[in-house]
Amino acid sequence: MEVIRGVLVIYLTIITSVVNVEARYHYHKKQKNKAPPNNSPAPTYANPPQVVPSDPASPSISPPPPASTPPVPSDPYPNDPVDSSGCVFDVTSFGAVGDGSADDTAAFREAWKAACAVESGVVLAPANYCFKITSTIFSGPCKPGLVFQVDGVLMPPDGPEEWPKADSRKQWLVFYRLDNMSFTGSGTIEGNGEKWWDLPCKPHRGPDGSTMSGPCDSPALIRFFMSSNLVVSGLCIQNSPQFHMKFDGCEGVFIDKLSISSPKLSPNTDGIHIEGTKTVGIYNSLIANGDDCISIGPGCADVDIEGVTCGPSHGISIGSLGVHNSQACVSNITVRNVIIKESDNGLRIKTWQGGTGSVTGILFENIQMENVRNCINVDQYYCLSKACLNQTSAVYVNDIQYRTIKGTYDVRNTPIHFACSDTVACTNITMSDVELLPYEGELVEDPFCWNAYGTQETLTIPPINCLQEGEPVSVKESNKYDC
Template sequence: MKIVQEVVLIWIVLALFLQNACNVEGRYHYHKGQKKKGSSSTSPVPPPESQDPAPPSPAYSPVPAVPSPPGPDPSNSSSSGIYDVTAFGAAGDGSSDDTPAFTAAWKAACAVESGVVLAPSGHTFMITSTIFSGPCKPGLVFQVDGVLMPPNGPDSWPKGDSKNQWLVFYRLDGMTLTGTGTIEGNGGPWWELPCKPHRGPSGQTASGPCESPTMIRFFMSSNLAVNGLRIQNSPQFHMKFDGCEGVQIEKLSISSPKLSPNTDGIHLGNTKSVGIYNSMISNGDDCISIGTGCSDVNIEGVTCGPSHGISIGSLGVHNSQACVSNITVRNVMIRESDNGLRIKTWQGGSGSVTGISFENIQMEDVRNCIIVDQYYCLSKACRNETSAVYVNDLSYRNIKGTYNVISPPIHFACSDTVPCTNITMSEVELLPHEGELVDDPFCWNAYGVQETVTIPPIDCLRDGMPQTVAESPAYSC
């Protein structure tokens, strides 16, 4: 009986063993099936965290799988470094306030290398007075392909905003302002303020404050590039550079009506190492104006007019010191302008203007083609002063064209006590735009030489060098 029990027990154990073997083989085939569906024979199944998750809801992820027109949203654009302001909420309809979108796009682009703030074509963006400040990562670009404009006139200007400036770029290094679009200043209502010249009720200028915004201002910045844009109808100066170094301006179109007041095209103040090339500027004031503290400025291939010409100054106001040096203007056309090549200083100043070269200049119907005016004054109340900004080392070469006979084409009015010195005239030929050859050139206390005969003849320059200004500390910069 005992033997029979042992045999039964052995069969039971054997049966259990065979059942387990079948189960193991079943699990093995199950895994083979999974490999055929998703994995190679050599790689394990990817863990769940490495698989593509289900698309999150829009509330938690602003990035669409495929960018939708008209432009990418902020997160998606960051992958290419382009921050389209429409993706930050800019309406671009010409009436909505798009300032928050521009400041948000600026902040994002400023934080990455070679970031681009893009105002795309097909839109008109209205923004209020804004300071775009740095420092930012290198290579920042502000690209305007559409239209960018301020509120329309002083009545629409936000009460808390500065009326002295609109777009300010501050403390930046290596920034570019560019694009194929237009920066529109909406200057008309500002020009009609009664405190503007000849805008009063009886044709006279009314007294009182007359704040008007400079359109674009670069302040305390370096290694700047501005190119390709159309900039027009500024309330006051179109573009201004203060305390900058390393500026290249190229292929700009700057325009406003001939009678628009104080609408200088490009103004430089305390700015060094500047190139202005291949641009068209027509406006109601100086085409390019150069203030104190400027040096190493090269202007070439520029067409000015109608305008007030290319001006150095005014300098030395309120008995201040003014220093300007190494300015070169060549291959320039000036047409239908009140002045051509002008240097203007107030009496009572100090410092110097030196190393100024004008070469290959074409004039067309220009009053005061060549003028140095050291008696500049905006009223009849200016007193005679004994000190003045010293004007030295001026070169005029190959200056040709026509002048408006209202004024003599050459005018050197230098200080009684501080003569202009080292003036060189060569190949200067200026004929009347209409009528006969009239007034002779005017010179007062001006020293220089003619390397060739000028037209009209200029016999009023003094020879040599006066001793009164030599090595005087008042004129050192």
């Protein structure tokens, strides 16, 4: 992957580890290759597990070592981020109490102002304190090398009743117009999200297929906006009211060794969401939450994901894209050496009918699945209600590679599902060394394909005979899909 616009790059030399899945006797359940419905049925959930804050993911197996990869964003602060020259601004020196009850917002703002004005300044929230602050925008530009270090606990007000009426309900911590900044530490960002999850605004799926109320105007916990050359590492981030971490309009993002956790049924609690953001590396992190583990929105390019353990969650998603007939462009995405377990989805591309643009240059490689529904899924009929109309335009899905995808799937769904647009086929899909077996029982569901074209380089288990060879005759109005 080419790293653009002055971002520091390194070459990582690493060894590929492939986890083999033992083959078993199996039988095939035949499935008709018919057109998908206007909308996809909502999956159901099991009861949420108990979340232990100190160990949110608790993976049963360790992530495989990373494989050889092209240049990616590197950590410009490989050593202790606290500068020894004395430019450390401890928030307690600015009046922060840190008892979990007092409002420490003013102290954090003053410490930020002081650190922003000096090179390699550090805003320090020390260990053994619990700081509560309200919705705040930490804006730049600042001197280079700024560090926001949380070693204690940092949290927002507890629920909508305590949220100040004058504050935005869209976001809590916002980092805006910054360059060469690090958000790190050994502490915890506690989202206090429980009281937000049950607001009677937006329905979401509950246990055994039931419908429960969910958030409407709930804040994202951490947002980076219009910033560049960012490092986020080491923190435990948990129980967000909505998205745990968002990157909008950013370039040059390095994420490493994060622990993100919220209950399985907490709605819209995506772990990491990127949109309009380029040159991103996400590594060596544990994510367990109630929505997408990592979601990649429109306008993203040059994204490298490696060494992530994901689940329970909704898997790793590209999309949704093309909502309200919009254009969406996503390119050059690599997901490698990842474990996805106990999740509704594994590797998913989801687009709305009526959109334009394209998803192209996607590589999924060395992925281990454990009891996952919809392990491999392209859904170009994505819809959140029954009111979606059929439309001829679609986001063009092209050049998608699935290599060494192994493990087990939940038998309630077929493990491979390509539901492509009637008029804009999915093309250049490559399947190589894909082996997905039922988590329980011996019945292997046959894959589903609709208007999907590609190649099997090796025998796929289950065999994907519905994948058409070659290229479709034409793609209507192909200029609409250029990005």
